[in-house]
Amino acid sequence: GAGVSQSPRYKVTKRGQDVxxxxxxxxxxxxLYWYRQALxxxxxxxxxxxxxxxxxxxxxxNDRFSAERPExxxxxxxxxxxxxxxxxxxxxxxxxxxxxxxxxxxxxxGSWLTVV
Amino acid sequence: GQQLNQSPQSMFIQEGEDVSMxxxxxxxxxxxxxxxxxxxxxxxxxxALYKAGELTSNGRLTAQFGITRKDSFLxxxxxxxxxxxxxxxxGPTSTETSGSRLTFGEGTQLTVNP
Numbered sequence: 001g002a003g004v005s006q007s008p009r010y011k012v013t014k015r016g017q018d019v020x021x022x023x024x025x026x027x028x029x030x031x032l033y034w035y036r037q038a039l040x041x042x043x044x045x046x047x048x049x050x051x052x053x054x055x056x057x058x059x060x061x062n063d064r065f066s067a068e069r070p071e072x073x074x075x076x077x078x079x080x081x082x083x084x085x086x087x088x089x090x091x092x093x094x095x096x097x098x099x100x101x102x103x104x105x106x107x108x109x110g111s112w113l114t115v116v
Numbered sequence: 117g118q119q120l121n122q123s124p125q126s127m128f129i130q131e132g133e134d135v136s137m138x139x140x141x142x143x144x145x146x147x148x149x150x151x152x153x154x155x156x157x158x159x160x161x162x163x164a165l166y167k168a169g170e171l172t173s174n175g176r177l178t179a180q181f182g183i184t185r186k187d188s189f190l191x192x193x194x195x196x197x198x199x200x201x202x203x204x205x206x207g208p209t210s211t212e213t214s215g216s217r218l219t220f221g222e223g224t225q226l227t228v229n230p
Contacts, residue, residue, distance in 0.1 A: 004158070035218075042120075042204050042220030043159065056217060091158055105218070107158025 002026075004108030006092050012114045013082055021077045021111045023092030032075050033093040033105065034067055043091055043107075049075060050098050082115045089113075120205055120221035128227045129195055137224040138189040139205030148181050148188040149206040149218070159204055159220075163190070195228050202226070 005024040013019050025032050031050050035043035045059040051072040060066070064082075069075040079086055091110040122139050129135060139148070147166055151159035163174050165181035165188060172179055178191045192199055202223040209219045 040222070042206070042222050043218070045209075045217045045219070048217065059217070093158070105161070107160070109156065109158055 004092055004094050004106055006090075006108040006111050008111055009109065010112045010114075012116060015082060015084060015115055017082055018078065018080045019082055019113060021079075021090050021092075021113070023075045023077070023094075023108060025073065025075070025092070025094030026096075026106060029094035029096050029106075031095045031098045032069055033095075034075070034077050035091045035093065035107075037089040037091055037110070039088075046077070046090075079113075082113075084115045087113055087115045120207065120219055122203075122205055122221035122224050124224060125222070126225040126227070128229065131195060131197060131228055131230050133195055135192040135195055135199070135226060136189060137203060137226075138187060139221050140187040141207070142186070144185040145207035146185065147208055148179070150177075150179050150188070150190050151204040151206060151220075153202045153204065153223070155201070162203075192226075195226075197228050197230055200226060200228050 007022045033048040034046040036046055037043045047057040047060055047067050048055055049069040052069050064080045067077045089110040089112050091107050093105045093107045095104045120139050120141050149164050150162045152162050153159045162177055163172050163179040168181055168185050169183050170181040176193045180189055182188055202225050204223045205221045206218045209217050
């Protein structure tokens, strides 16, 4: 696609439910990143993939969070047993090549998650 | 972990004024990035800096990579209403060449009054 596409744009869920957030990166982009952004804060790194391989998941807050990218394109971030503190904007980003400098990272519009 | 401190947190200026904001870190960064985030959108890269002392311009924007590699500033000249948004500094924390984990500052919220 033309840009990084995320769905759903808005998700309200009850505490304890599982949620899955989807990211469709720019076509042909090798690297895919997940960030979380709380209101009034900058994005916070969660995890990233090169192709289908998860290269770094050290930013995932705990084992309720997981991500996959099985075919090296679309990725899903799953949060199990959601808690109110999980409420935030979840942003996906992609880059054409594994970009050390970050200068080719393109962000999506994000998925707003509210846990009630 | 590495942290980036941005100042000021917010700015309210009149159209036509110049703006300056900065970013500091207790750790050395080898690359400094400046992003702008419009309401409802994701961050968009404005300027990338790769060398200590480097001064780079992009239209009305000018950014500098501090000599100590622990700070950077962004200037906007002759501000216009569409400059409104949140400006983030960021730097990669990974030393690998195979990936990029960006650390972001908390942002500077800019409001421009017509």
